[in-house]
Amino acid sequence: MHRDDFVRQLSSPGGDRRPSRVLHIDIPLLLLLLALCGIGLIVLYSASGQSIFYVKRQATFMLAGLFAMLVMAQFKPRFWERGSTLIYLGGLLALVAVLFFGVGAKGAQRWLDMGFTRFQPSELMKIAVPMMVSAYLSKRYLPPRFKHVFVATLATLLPVFLVARQPDLGTSLIIFSSGFFAIFLSGLGKRYLVATVLIAVAAIPTLWFYVLLDYQKQRVLTLLNPGEDKLGAGWNIIQSTTAIGSGGWSGKGWTQGTQSQLNFLPESHTDFIIAVLAEEFGLIGVLSLLLVYLLLIGRCMVIALNAHTIFSRLVAGTLSLTFFVYIFVNMGMVSGILPVVGAPLPFISYGGSAIVTLFSGFGILMAISTEPKRI
């Protein structure tokens, strides 16, 4: 690590001296993120049963996230490229440690107790995996050869497997997508893509009989027939689709959603919060939110296209595609087209660690976006 990784073009004569450049902030990205946070807090107030307690805590998480983003943005992409393997290995070690000494709730072991705070290694891996795979592939001749694809796949599947064991299917899905996107963007040959799809299809029976736990199978079955399990996951889906459907074009109005306000909707302030938004702001609200998400992803893609190194391009592209997976999985599961896997809606669902992770990812995107072109 070099000194110039930290001290940026401040010292370079003729550098851009606008405050946004000095602080390595991408203004459009920042504005879109702030818009999402604003929407998130407004919906959360209603979804938590008008609890200012949750709103205050969530706002605190968001401030912490913004700070984390600023810090991440100050490092050069080169720094992340060099450090990625080390961060990845550290994360992997922590994941193994979680299996043995992890703490958690409701049957899942996800955290490491560090004494002063709890640390969730799977969150770290959401960023470490795309960075490590991108760094590894960008050092090779692209499109990657079989050997390199193999190594990159292995590096992805290892944490995916460990996280699935916790069990945390939602997060392991995100990690899997990020590794896959990095390999895909690096120019993976078409026949590999076809092979991947075939292997995935062939793996479904294996997953069903040997990997998925009973309750996870139950959730898939619930998707097919939500009426079966009225007290459990089926209840969530029945209620969330009712909430969404009763919203109509323009919704029932803020804090006026009967489904969410009357406690029909479990997890209404966390994973199922989109149902509250859909009920109270209608399809217009849902589409507006999707639009903000798409603008954000679009901005990230522009950053990816303009990035100066292969590593930067891969990371930026991967993070933006992965960000969409969050949205698709969450909105798909709440509206009943995907099984319930436990995935938050980015910046809208209540929960601290997810928010800090998301912001950190965008911190790296900002570092890439504000990277000066090398001479």
Added chain:
Amino acid sequence: MMHDGAFSDPARERELFARRLFVGTLVTLLLTVVLSLRYFDLQISRHEDFATQSNNNRVLVRPLPPSRGLIYDRKGELIADNRPSYNLTIVPERSQNVEHLLSELGKLINISKRDIDRFNKNLRRRRHYEQITLHVNLSESERAILAVNGHRLNGAETSARLIRHYPHKNLFAHAVGYVGRINERETQTIEAVKYSGTDSIGKIGLEKFYEAQLLGTVGSEQVETNARGRAMRILDQTPAVSGDNLTLYLDSDLQRVAFDAFQGERGALVAIEIETGGILAMVSTPSYDPNLFVSGISQKNYDGLLYSNDRPLFDRSIRGQYPPGSTIKPLFGLIALQHDIVTPEYKINDNGYFFFKGIERPWRDHNFARGGHGDGVDLSKAIIESCNIYFYGLGVKTGIDLLADYGSQFGLGAKTGIDMPSERPGIMPSRAWKKGAHGQSWFKGDTINTSIGQGFMLTTPLQLAVMSARIASRGDVRTPRLVKSINGVEQPAAEGGAKIDISPRHWDYMHKAMQDVVHSSRGTARSINKGLDYKIAGKTGTAQAISIDAEEKYDSSKLNKNQWDHALFVAFAPVENPKIAIGLIVENGEHGGSSAAPIARAVFDAYMESQEPTKLVTR
């Protein structure tokens, strides 16, 4: 930048990336369209359906708690049932001023600071139309006061729910155990849906072992609510299914007799019905009132139980591990007879010391006066008078391997497999065990200590009773059980094991010797034979609580009572046709004959009385 040999082509790489990103963007847009269509379908195409569902049928599903299975003794007497308990709850939405309501309530009934703190914590987290508990276990007069003042206490409600109740209080505390609030660790292991209507779970004893059967199945009701969330009408109900009722082998009268016979001494007794392996009585004293734990025990009460020197929370009957002392002698005698190591005719001369070649320090007989049991001690006399010197020789000649092998057949050194959680296995020492536990090889001296039930050997009172039952039944191996039937369905006897191979004449011989322990004029338990109209076979034992050197004499007057020897007794009755077997210990009771045997006699008397048909009619 490093590349794998080949030259890189930045322009081509950039273009490849751009193409791939374009594909990714297309897929993203496509999936966004899928999502939008799904939401369009729900919100626009099927809006009418969902709007109706949401407006007209504000249906809430509420869990209906099942009532926990009841526990009966063998005669149908209730040992654990459910009683209503009344809580004071507040629905914040329905009270104009919660602060004011709290102070009003505080004037009427006694509400602690702890109640209020907990309430305020929940108030911040729960929704304003949810019930929040303020005070649990309202007394009858408190309920009356609240009912009278109900009109000015808007938002406050008393709600009833069933809680576990143990009518016999401390009598069955250890065997039956208790339920308590589900704690944080348990919430991580239980299935949330199954417990959605319940806030308690079996913590120890049968309540824990049979949790799955006792719990029952949660039901649900669909309730229509008004716009403010209040239940107006029940639309559909799936009733809860009560938990299974357990009927035990335990006999509460026998249990009471056994418990009282301890007269406050520390100890434990297990009585087994020989024919079935069913537990007739299972006592550990002192005991405690399990009702204290049901809705959360106060710290003060808990500390009182936890730090008491008498350790009332400790289940001595299955977790207390004591050296069996001389109670092991009938078993070892049987082994030696079966393998022709001694014969009934074989006699020794006992002068009070046992020398083993190569070891200067002699083994002494702590049980008996100096000078020993004298001339002509045969196996029968060694049992009746409990002669250690005879058994030192017998043990050495038999060898630890045979002793250990038979010991485990008689239920020692391993969990008996009773239907209770957290049973302890005791120790039946063997070469392999010592190697594993101490990393040392076995010495002859270890065998000598083992041969009188001292040294490494440890047994639980349950194991003593099991051993006694297996001797009484002439080698039938049955796993002890507490539960006789579930919901009236007789439980099949658990797999025991192969019958223990000892020839009938040896059983006869040992039964006679054990009968003489009680019924002959020199027997160590002769004190209990007065007025007996049936025959008891038994064996007393004494277990050292502290170690005493061979040259010292055990003198209770020089020791604190908690250093006194433990008194043990194993027995069965009636000898001709054994029905009931007992193993028991009185901690620091000193002599098996004087302090332990009378307890067994009391239990036997009560059992024999209950067996007489006429008594059954008049009862």
